[in-house]
Amino acid sequence: MKKPTNRLTVLVLLFVLALSFQSCEQQQKEETKEVEKEVLVQSEKPEYFLLRPEVEKAYGYSHAVKIGNSIKISGAVSMDDEGNPTAVGDIEQQMKNCYADLNKILEHYGCTFDDVVKEDIFTTDMAQMLEKSAYRAEIYKNGFPTGTWLEVKGLAIPEFMVEIELEVHKSE
Known part of the structure; x- marks a missing residue:
């Protein structure tokens, strides 16, 4: 019984890590978009x-x-x-x-x-x-x-x- 529990634990850990990496990537993309938006707004000043x-x-x-x-x-x-x-x-x-x-x-x-x-x-x-x-x-x-x-x-x-x-x- 312990082997399936260990496998389940490993799978859950991998899933959590994958979500964490995805969340970090999403946050980085949003920060990049904000910086690009600021640059765009500044360069468009008449x-x-x-x-x-x-x-x-x-x-x-x-x-x-x-x-x-x-x-x-x-x-x-x-x-x-x-x-x-x-x-x-x-x-x-x-x-x-x-x-x-x-x-x-x-x-x-x-x-x-x-x-x-x-x-x-x-x-x-x-x-x-x-x-x-x-x-x-x-x-x-x-x-x-x-x-x-x-x-x-x-x-x-x-x-x-x-x-x-x-x-x-x-x-x-």
């Missing part, structure tokens, strides 16, 4: 960037917001540091001014136009925009991003003829 703080505060927007590896850049228009339109009536120069501002924002985040994944262009004159759009090949040397071009009735200030916004993915 980082705001103002190119022209006074102008952007007056109009109520941030020029760019970075969350994780994604950066959303508000539409750039051709303006000076006080918010006055520049290159009035010259869509090509307005486009170049927009890209110059966008480049400053990209550089702030350590990016280039190669990191742009989406570009949306709003223009008050699509025919002129199409005519002058070859300039974009100087900006996007390694291929164009996705995007949409829209002709609109007007932009924030009547003298603005083009507005360009970007979405960027920064590889880490």
